[in-house]
Amino acid sequence: MDKDHLNVEQEHSDRFIEMASRTNRLGILQNPDGYGKRVGDCGDTIELYLSVRGGRIQMVSFQIQGCLNTNACANTLAYLVEGRSVVDSWQILPENLVDYLKTLPPDHIHCAELVVGAFYLALNDYSTTRHEPWQAAYLKR
Numbered sequence: 001m002d003k004d005h006l007n008v009e010q011e012h013s014d015r016f017i018e019m020a021s022r023t024n025r026l027g028i029l030q031n032p033d034g035y036g037k038r039v040g041d042c043g044d045t046i047e048l049y050l051s052v053r054g055g056r057i058q059m060v061s062f063q064i065q066g067c068l069n070t071n072a073c074a075n076t077l078a079y080l081v082e083g084r085s086v087v088d089s090w091q092i093l094p095e096n097l098v099d100y101l102k103t104l105p106p107d108h109i110h111c112a113e114l115v116v117g118a119f120y121l122a123l124n125d126y127s128t129t130r131h132e133p134w135q136a137a138y139l140k141r
Contacts, residue, residue, distance in 0.1 A: 013102035019079070020072035029061045033129070036121025040114040044070045048118040052126055057081050057089055062118075069108040073097050073115040081119070090123060092116060 012020070029049035037047045044066025051059040060078035064070055076097045081089045094112035098104050104112060 011103065015076075016072055016101045016103045019075040019101060020068045022071075022075045025059075025061045025075060025078050026063065027061050028063060029059065032122075034122035034124075034126030036118040036123075036125060038114050038118040038121065040066070040070075040110055042066075042110060044111065044114060046070060046074060046115055046118045048074070048115070048122045050122045050126055052086060055085050055087070057084055057086060060119075066114075067108070067111065069104060069111040070114060072101055072104065073112045076100050077115050077119055086123060086126065090120075092119065 028047075029051060032049035033052040034050035035048070037045070039045045045064070046066065047063045049061045050057060051061075060082060062074045062078075064074060077092065080096060080100065081092060094109065094116045097112040097115065098109060
């Protein structure tokens with residue numbers, strides 16, 4: 001094991017390491033039911049895509065240009081909301097991601113805020129296109 005890998009394992013919880021390492025949700029979801037994009041003050045960018053069926057979030061995928069902390073937060077968000085109702089998912093807060101990860105560095109709390117902000121935009125996009133479907137044809141993704 002190299003020194004940097006050992007430091008990550010010593011500094012972070014198993015949950016953090018798992019969520020930071022995951023890549024199965026990376027990618028663009030074609031014809032998403034909801035889409036949100038945010039750019040943080042730090043320069044990190046996340047595009048988040050939702051698939052919703054029967055009022056429940058079936059899948060979350062995303063594209064990130066950013067750090068490992070943002071990736072950990074995005075995977076945590078997906079883990080926490082997939083299977084939940086859209087209505088219930090509005091209750092997710094950055095603190096929920098921080099609590100789940102346990103060891104998100106305090107100077108990277110903005111990563112959780114960035115991810116949850118993109119998620120709220122995606123939920124709003126879903127709500128708008130669901131209640132006014134004609135708008136879907138005009139929204140640019």
